[in-house]
Amino acid sequence: MFKQLRLDSPLPINLTINNRSIQVNQGMTVAAAVLIHGLSYTRTTAISGVNRAPFCMMGVCFECLMVINGQPNQRACCTYVEEGMQVEIQQGAMAYPRSQL
Amino acid sequence: MNNHYQLVIIGGGAAGLSAAVTAANYDLRIALIDEQAAIGGQIYRGIESVPKQRGKQLGDDYLHGKSLATAFHRSDVDYFSSTQVWSVNKQGEIGIVNNNQAQILTADQIIIATGAMERPVPFPGWTLTGVMNAGAGQVLFKSAGVVPKNEMVLAGSGPLLLLLATQYLHAGIKIKALLDMSTLTNHLYALPKLPQALLAAHYLIKGMKLQQELKQAGIPILEGVSGLKALGDDNKINSISFKHNRKQKTFTTDLLLIHFGVIPHIWLTQSVGCHHRWDDSQQCWQPKHDQWGKTNLDGILIAGDGSSINGAKAAEYSGKISALQAVYALGKINKQQRHQLTLPAKKSKQQERCIRPFLERWFAISDALLITADDETLVCRCEEITAGEIRQAVHEGHHDSNQIKFINRCGMGACQGRQCANAVANIVAAETGKTIHEAGIYRGRPPVTPITLGQLANLYPQEKQ
Numbered sequence: 001m002f003k004q005l006r007l008d009s010p011l012p013i014n015l016t017i018n019n020r021s022i023q024v025n026q027g028m029t030v031a032a033a034v035l036i037h038g039l040s041y042t043r044t045t046a047i048s049g050v051n052r053a054p055f056c057m058m059g060v061c062f063e064c065l066m067v068i069n070g071q072p073n074q075r076a077c078c079t080y081v082e083e084g085m086q087v088e089i090q091q092g093a094m095a096y097p098r099s100q101l
Numbered sequence: 102m103n104n105h106y107q108l109v110i111i112g113g114g115a116a117g118l119s120a121a122v123t124a125a126n127y128d129l130r131i132a133l134i135d136e137q138a139a140i141g142g143q144i145y146r147g148i149e150s151v152p153k154q155r156g157k158q159l160g161d162d163y164l165h166g167k168s169l170a171t172a173f174h175r176s177d178v179d180y181f182s183s184t185q186v187w188s189v190n191k192q193g194e195i196g197i198v199n200n201n202q203a204q205i206l207t208a209d210q211i212i213i214a215t216g217a218m219e220r221p222v223p224f225p226g227w228t229l230t231g232v233m234n235a236g237a238g239q240v241l242f243k244s245a246g247v248v249p250k251n252e253m254v255l256a257g258s259g260p261l262l263l264l265l266a267t268q269y270l271h272a273g274i275k276i277k278a279l280l281d282m283s284t285l286t287n288h289l290y291a292l293p294k295l296p297q298a299l300l301a302a303h304y305l306i307k308g309m310k311l312q313q314e315l316k317q318a319g320i321p322i323l324e325g326v327s328g329l330k331a332l333g334d335d336n337k338i339n340s341i342s343f344k345h346n347r348k349q350k351t352f353t354t355d356l357l358l359i360h361f362g363v364i365p366h367i368w369l370t371q372s373v374g375c376h377h378r379w380d381d382s383q384q385c386w387q388p389k390h391d392q393w394g395k396t397n398l399d400g401i402l403i404a405g406d407g408s409s410i411n412g413a414k415a416a417e418y419s420g421k422i423s424a425l426q427a428v429y430a431l432g433k434i435n436k437q438q439r440h441q442l443t444l445p446a447k448k449s450k451q452q453e454r455c456i457r458p459f460l461e462r463w464f465a466i467s468d469a470l471l472i473t474a475d476d477e478t479l480v481c482r483c484e485e486i487t488a489g490e491i492r493q494a495v496h497e498g499h500h501d502s503n504q505i506k507f508i509n510r511c512g513m514g515a516c517q518g519r520q521c522a523n524a525v526a527n528i529v530a531a532e533t534g535k536t537i538h539e540a541g542i543y544r545g546r547p548p549v550t551p552i553t554l555g556q557l558a559n560l561y562p563q564e565k566q
Contacts, residue, residue, distance in 0.1 A: 053231065
């Protein structure tokens with residue numbers, strides 16, 4: 001759906017999305033990274049299990065919830081990419097790991 | 102006390118920055134809290150890191166944000182970036198979380214400048230992947246230089262569509278069509294507001310220039326479009342259908358960017374206990390406030406588009422006015438000085454407002470869209486409640502937004518009702534004959550942004566065993 005325009009001075013960041021290694025530019029959100037790497041959805045819904053993708057990009061719709069570094073329910077549009085980050089599509093309602101409660 | 106400030110400003114957009122810069126002249130301990138990693142809010146998003154070429158594509162009105170950013174960084178203000186506010190109460194306690202650490206700040210005066218969000222308007226297929234807000238497309242462009250890959254469609258009603266289309270045009274992005282869903286009836290009703298709008302003629306001229314540029318570039322602008330539907334397989338959009346010139350039309354596309362104007366983002370003011378009212382002209386809820394930005398709660402002020410939609414420049418003036426009110430309340434200036442100092446900002450804000458009644462009428466959202474005429478359409482995206490289910494609940498005797506919420510969980514999902522509150526109130530009002538104000542809005546309660554039990558438990562780490 002989306003692509004990255006050429007940057008003046010790109011600073012590459014390496015991360016994985018569903019175990020696939022990708023490289024994006026520093027300073028972008030996880031949601032932006034997901035969209036330019038052709039992932040058509042970020043989560044499946046808790047009720048009927050259908051796919052949803054980023055909708056508002058400003059933290060108010062909660063459609064882009066993903067599992068980021070093992071933590072579920074993270075808004076991908078409010079989270080910035082970091083070196084070595086592990087991002088996964090969130091399947092339905094997910095509880096926090098007990099260790100993080 | 103370390104965590105105490107005389108003034109805390111929530112939001113680092115046009116209003117918040119302007120408030121901070123203004124108040125910083127009065128020897129106060131001030132904090133500005135912003136959820137983004139960098140200042141600018143949505144309107145000036147990415148303003149500090151935007152490459153030169155992209156800045157040019159986005160235009161001069163966007164680049165104006167640079168002066169605000171510079172002035173802010175020169176001011177003596179404690180800046181909390183990437184910080185979520187999950188609670189504010191009447192006692193002036195502000196719950197924040199930053200880098201997994203929650204804490205409480207306290208303040209004598211609080212300015213809430215949480216800005217606007219795009220008006221959620223449910224229509225058939227709006228939950229498909231590949232349907233996004235136009236503002237979301239603009240955020241991707243501003244903050245990351247991320248733009249649509251293939252030819253796409255813009256649809257809805259509001260000046261942002263013209264602006265975004267032109268910005269995309271400058272970046273060489275292909276636009277299949279712009280579907281203008283504002284109605285001819287709207288335009289006729291808007292005409293009496295035109296003389297007042299002429300007092301801010303530069304906005305009208307800008308709008309006409311944008312339209313002209315798009316037409317010259319050969320981008321089809323289809324006027325009077327209705328009955329928009331997004332269609333697709335496997336929850337992914339592949340086409341749209343709509344009515345234009347009495348004909349049913351279909352376009353294939355993998356991306357539909359929609360926009361139905363903006364509304365104040367009131368979840369924080371709601372949860373604090375500020376009073377709100379439904380504004381018929383702006384078709385949204387607004388926190389009640391006076392000319393100084395004062396709400397019904399002592400020490401809680403509001404500024405910018407979070408109070409009512411007047412645009413980025415007016416937000417800047419409004420931030421200034423609210424800041425001077427806070428400075429006055431803190432005893433740093435007297436009543437006469439408050440009057441004198443706010444006079445230019447008040448005048449400029451009034452000037453900015455001239456265009457609004459015309460725009461509000463011209464781009465007003467039609468009743469059919471506001472009440473989600475199609476029963477099958479999901480209104481609550483989180484809990485997946487359809488318009489039909491809401492209407493059924495009304496017919497069973499639940500005549501108020503909060504009752505609807507209790508009966509079928511509409512508005513109880515992760516977004517806390519941000520995406521469905523307007524539609525539900527409109528449906529209830531249409532079905533019962535009540536006003537939208539009477540139909541009511543969901544009661545907001547903290548936490549207004551997500552916080553884990555672990556973060557709450559660690560609020561006071563020093564008290565831990």
